[in-house]
Amino acid sequence: MTLRVLAVLLSSFFTYSFCTASAAQEMVNNCSDWGIGLNSAAERIQGPSGAIRFGADASTSGGGIASFQLIRNMEFVGVANGVPRAEIVFLKPRFKQGETYRISWSTFLPLDYVFDFKQEEIITQIHQETPQFGSPPFAIIVSAGEYKINVLGSTNGRILRASKSAGEVQRGSWANWDLTYTPDSSGARSITTLKLNGTSVAAFDGVSNAYQNDDSAYLKVGIYKWDWLKRPSDVDGRILYVSNVCISKVS
Numbered sequence: 669m670t671l672r673v674l675a676v677l678l679s680s681f682f683t684y685s686f687c688t689a690s691a692a693q694e695m696v697n698n699c700s701d702w703g704i705g706l707n708s709a710a711e712r713i714q715g716p717s718g719a720i721r722f723g724a725d726a727s728t729s730g731g732g733i734a735s736f737q738l739i740r741n742m743e744f745v746g747v748a749n750g751v752p753r754a755e756i757v758f759l760k761p762r763f764k765q766g767e768t769y770r771i772s773w774s775t776f777l778p779l780d781y782v783f784d785f786k787q788e789e790i791i792t793q794i795h796q797e798t799p800q801f802g803s804p805p806f807a808i809i810v811s812a813g814e815y816k817i818n819v820l821g822s823t824n825g826r827i828l829r830a831s832k833s834a835g836e837v838q839r840g841s842w843a844n845w846d847l848t849y850t851p852d853s854s855g856a857r858s859i860t861t862l863k864l865n866g867t868s869v870a871a872f873d874g875v876s877n878a879y880q881n882d883d884s885a886y887l888k889v890g891i892y893k894w895d896w897l898k899r900p901s902d903v904d905g906r907i908l909y910v911s912n913v914c915i916s917k918v919s
Contacts, residue, residue, distance in 0.1 A: 697761040700773075700913040703732030706756070715754035716742045720890070736890040736908045740901070752897060755890030761915060762884040763794065763851050768859065768918040771847040771887060776909040779840035783813045784902045790892040791908055794849065797884035803829075805851065805878050805885060806860060813837055817869070819860050821876025823853045828876040834862065834869035842911075848918075851878035851885065889913060 698710050702722040706713065713720055719742065721735045736754040744750050763769060775791055794806040802820075809816040815834035820827065837843075844865050852858035853876055860872040878885060889910045895901075 696914065696916045698758060698915045700734070700911075701732060702734045702911070710759050712757040712759060713755075714748045714757060714888075715890070716744060716747060719754035720756065733909050733911045734890075736906075736910065738891050738893065738906045740896055740904045744897070751892070751894050753890065753892040753894075755888045755892060756910075757795075758887040758889075758913070758915060760886075761917060762797070762886055763849065763878075764883045765851045765853065765878055766857055768848065768850040770916045770918055771845075771849060771914070773845050773889060773913040774911045775843045775845065775889075776841070776911070777810075777837060777839045777843075778907060778909075781839050781907065782903050783810070783837070785812045786900050786902050787893070787895045788812075788816070789906060790894075791890070792845070793888050793892065794851075794885050795888050796879045796882050797886070798879060798882050802827075802879070806847075806849065808834070808845070808862075810837060815843075815864075815869070817862060817872075819872045819875055819877050821853045821855065821858075822879045823855070823876055824880070828855075830872050830875050832870045832872075834864060849877070851882075852876070853878045853880040853882070887913075887915060 701707060703724045705722045719737055723733050734756060738752055738754050744752055747753060788809045788811045790807045790809050792808040793804040795804045796802065805820050807818045809818060814836055817832050817834050819830045846863040848859055848861040850857060850859035855874050855876040858873065858875055858877045860877045862870040891906050891908050893906060
């Protein structure tokens with residue numbers, strides 16, 4: 669499906685604008701504008717050549733669409749860690765522990781998206797700056813036809829994990845996400861509250877959601893399929909569309 673065809677189809681879909689928060693409550697730090705391409709000052713691509721494309725979006729508030737397409741036999745040498753991924757990294761803001769952020773974005777999986785029952789893929793994550801390796805503090809995972817939400821942190825050398833299902837994946841329609849995130853490795857002040865299409869689907873308040881002493885975690889959107897080259901899979905291709913990413917620091 670091309671971006672032009674998708675833009676026409678999307679004109680009939682549910683539209684939800686995230687980047688209109690009251691200035692008295694939030695300060696907008698970074699919103700995507702992919703109708704004109706990548707903002708190289710605030711965003712970076714991780715993926716094989718040609719895996720990520722940008723285009724206009726006729727159905728939403730003008731922020732444009734990014735398409736992420738992976739094929740299993742693509743060349744991943746030179747991609748971060750040499751692992752199958754097509755992601756956009758948001759270089760700012762960095763998530764400082766004890767501060768509260770609101771992150772909103774939309775994802776779209778087409779009707780012909782085939783679920784992989786043999787392994788999972790991440791479609792959104794907050795990635796740690798330190799340590800360099802390890803599972804992300806926050807991730808939305810497509811797992812056998814369901815959204816799985818993972819939260820992870822560390823304190824005093826111990827890794828702490830929590831996970832919840834956010835319900836069945838709906839193909840062929842936009843999933844509109846809204847995350848309130850206060851990172852805190854101790855869990856004392858932490859908030860991880862996720863809404864999907866306006867309905868709360870996961871809350872991990874009081875749960876460690878950051879690596880200890882890490883004040884530089886950052887947002888990534890796109891496809892990350894870490895075991896694709898190592899384990900059996902039901903699929904040889906993945907495609908995801910993302911639009912209207914907005915990161916705000918709550919005052």
